Amino acid sequence: MSLNTPITDWQGRRVWLVGASSGIGAELARQLAGRGARLALSARNAEGLRAVAEDCLRAGAADVRVEPADVTHSGDLAQVRDRLLAAWGGIDLAVLNAGTYRPLRAWELSPETVRETLSVNLLGVMDGAAALVPALLAQAEQGQPAALAIVGSVAGYGGLPRAAAYGPSKAALINLAESLYLDLAPRGVSVFLVSPGFVATPLTAQNDFHMPALQTPRQAVEAMLRGFSAGRFEIHFPRRFSLVLKALRLLPYRLYFGLVRRATGA
Incomplete structure (x- = not known):
């Protein structure tokens, strides 16, 4: 039995993509177009959003809205939400994909980077x-x-070298998505957790x-669409990599x- 309502037909579906100017978000916009x-496309990079919107129009999209927003500015997303509700009357799916990453070892942490x-x-x-629920x-x-x-990462499954700030942020998203699912699914709101492995992005x-099982954004989006259509709670990929990381978490810390040290050379 599916944990969420499967999404199989995208025709006319109102989708808000946050973090749509590059990488997975941009490719998801193109595929859904x-x-x-x-589509409504949000990110800090307005120029990048306009380029993605042009791609979407060439792909046949009838409705593409460019809605720049900075997720670090409290209130930006609520303002976009209000504009979308006024224009569309509702939002069928919101994908919270905005993210940043800097490889950091423990001795490279600073209050600013954290x-x-x-x-x-x-x-x-x-x-x-909070704005959408x-x-x-x-x-x-x-x-x-x-x-x-919610787009997290397999880096949230467990501690990894070079992920002293990124990994904890993604681990928190796993917990957040689980909590939201428990509250919202019984009331008819589907909650998806997307956990990508390595994807070739900026x-x-x-x-x-070396990034094992590195995927292209196109491959990542294809996996996401399969997960949406199956109504899965967690959409993790590539499974040959993500399942190994899940299995590692079952081991005692000594192992x-x-x-992890042996695999990463850390």
């Missing part, structure tokens, strides 16, 4: 959820589609180490630390 979705990472990856997502609940009560997707281009 070709499937007939109505706050920057948590402001985008965690607080920005929580602000988005009342509207999604109201839609669900009226029998309309209502879904929220952020992962910073890495100077976990040793295997």
Whole structure:
């Protein structure tokens, strides 16, 4: 049995993508445009959003709204939400995908880098959820589609080298998504947790180490769409990599630390 209401038909579906100017968010916008979705694209990079919007129009999208927003500015997402509700009358799916990443070892941490990472990856997502949940609940009560997707990372499964700020921010998103699901699913709101492995984006281009099972944004989005269509709670990929990381968490710490050190060379 599906944990969420499967999303199989995107024609006319009202989708708000936060973090849509590059990487997974941009590719998801392009793919949904070709499937007939109505799109709202948000990110700090307005120029990047306009370029993605042009791609979406070329793909056949009939309705693409560019809605720049900075998730670190409390209130930005609520303002976009209000504009979308006024224009569309509802939001069928919101994908909270905004994120930042800097590879950091423990001795490279600083208050500035910690706050920057948590402001985008965690607080920005929580602000988005706070802005969206009342509207999604109201839609669900009226029998309309209502879904929220949170994009985390397999880096949230357990401690990893070079992830002293990024990993904890993504671990918190796992907990957040689980908590939201327990509260919202019984009231008709689907909650999806997306946990990608390594995906070739401008952020992962910073890495100077081998990234196992590296995927393209297109491959990542195809996995997301399969997960939406199956109604899964967690959509994790590539499974040959994500399942290994899940299995590692079942081991005693002595084995976990040793295997991670050996695999990463840390």
